[in-house]
Amino acid sequence: MPRPDARSPSDGGVRAPLRVTSSANPNVALLKSLHAKKGRAETGWFLAEGARLALEAADQDAWPVLVAIAESALDRAHIKTFADDAAAHGARVLITTEKVLGQVARRDNPQTVIAAYRQRWAGLEALAAGAFAVALYEPRDPGNLGTILRACDAAGASGVALIGQACDPFSVECVRATMGSIFTTPVARTTFEELDAWRRARGFTMLAASLRATQRHDQAPLGERTLILMGNEQAGLPEEVEEACDALVRIPMRGRADSLNLAMAATLMVYEVWRRRGYDGA
Numbered sequence: 674m675p676r677p678d679a680r681s682p683s684d685g686g687v688r689a690p691l692r693v694t695s696s697a698n699p700n701v702a703l704l705k706s707l708h709a710k711k712g713r714a715e716t717g718w719f720l721a722e723g724a725r726l727a728l729e730a731a732d733q734d735a736w737p738v739l740v741a742i743a744e745s746a747l748d749r750a751h752i753k754t755f756a757d758d759a760a761a762h763g764a765r766v767l768i769t770t771e772k773v774l775g776q777v778a779r780r781d782n783p784q785t786v787i788a789a790y791r792q793r794w795a796g797l798e799a800l801a802a803g804a805f806a807v808a809l810y811e812p813r814d815p816g817n818l819g820t821i822l823r824a825c826d827a828a829g830a831s832g833v834a835l836i837g838q839a840c841d842p843f844s845v846e847c848v849r850a851t852m853g854s855i856f857t858t859p860v861a862r863t864t865f866e867e868l869d870a871w872r873r874a875r876g877f878t879m880l881a882a883s884l885r886a887t888q889r890h891d892q893a894p895l896g897e898r899t900l901i902l903m904g905n906e907q908a909g910l911p912e913e914v915e916e917a918c919d920a921l922v923r924i925p926m927r928g929r930a931d932s933l934n935l936a937m938a939a940t941l942m943v944y945e946v947w948r949r950r951g952y953d954g955a
Contacts, residue, residue: 690756690766693741696776700767704741704777704789708845717792719843720777721855723784724752729853730790731755736762737788741777744768746785755786764788792843795832795859797871802859803831804953805899805946806877807939808868810910811837817906818842819850820936822858826851828947829954830901832859834868869917872900879918880946881910882938884931886921891945893920901942906935 693701706712707720718738721730727737728751740759746752747768760766774783800806807830812818818840825833841847842860851858863871872879878896882903902918904910915921924933924941933941947953 687760688765690760690768692744693767693769693773696773698767700739700765701741701769701773701777704739704787707789708779710841710844713792713841713843716789718789719792719848719855720787720789720845721848722778722787722845724755724786726848726853726856727755727759727786727788730788730856731758733856735790735793735856737764737790739765739767740786740788741767741769741774743771743774743785745771752786759788790856795861797834797861797863797868799859799861800832800834800900801875801898803829804897804950805895805901805943806831806834807943808834808836808879808900808902809839809939810865810902810914811905812839812903812935813906814935815840815842815844815847816850817934817936819847819852819855821903821939822847822851822860823854824936824940824943826854826858828943830858830943830947832861834861834863836863836865836868865914865917878920880920880922880942881915881918882924882942883910883915883921884923885915886923888920888922890922890924890942891949893922895946895949899946901939901946903935903939903942 704720707718713719737759742756756766771783774787775781777787778784807825822833848855877898877900878894879900879902880893924938
């Protein structure tokens with residue numbers, strides 16, 4: 674599907690908003706296509722819903738390439754200002770109805786702002802910006818991934834590396850779960866071999882959560898820098914990956930459950946590492 678003509682700031686002007694009442698409009702069809710991996714791959718864009726996410730993205734100087742806004746929402750000054758600023762940054766702005774927005778969102782009660790953004794992938798070097806980062810081995814659930822990105826943002830982790838066949842961090846489900854952290858938390862794609870070589874060269878101690886571990890997660894050595902490695906929801910980590918780690922750790926449990934949801938376990942690990950570093954910056 675061809676992209677609509679979107680003018681950049683260097684083009685010397687701002688395009689007027691386009692009023693749209695039909696879901697057959699090609700701009701609306703393009704927004705709808707971003708629910709599918711194919712649509713995201715063809716455009717390099719992703720969908721983000723809600724005025725809050727749009728305003729948080731703008732605070733990070735991330736501006737949409739295409740945005741649909743409910744006409745009724747323009748009565749709110751901050752929405753009108755966002756629409757004007759987005760257009761000034763080159764976005765194609767659609768003023769539309771809640772019915773059309775519902776068709777884009779696939780929800781009965783859609784957000785009043787739905788925008789498409791360019792996907793931004795980070796390199797591994799972005800993970801070296803802080804004292805600890807997270808790596809996920811082939812995570813499959815986009816809700817888990819989004820929640821982990823949100824937790825990493827909250828705890829000040831420097832980023833997340835996705836190893837192997839991971840779910841798409843730019844899927845609608847994942848972006849919803851991040852609650853805006855998709856714009857603030859660097860995400861890199863890598864292989865385990867590349868990641869392991871990189872973290873050794875950068876002096877990261879790699880801790881992996883494993884059911885086979887005996888050492889508690891609050892007792893493992895952190896090193897000057899820490900890389901927290903979490904496994905796949907069903908299979909965990911391959912044996913050869915665990916053998917490459919500096920330490921395997923286990924989150925203690927006393928009830929009948931023998932494991933935790935990946936997002937919950939990763940959040941516990943992230944906050945434990947931050948706690949042991951004194952909650953610096955809290």
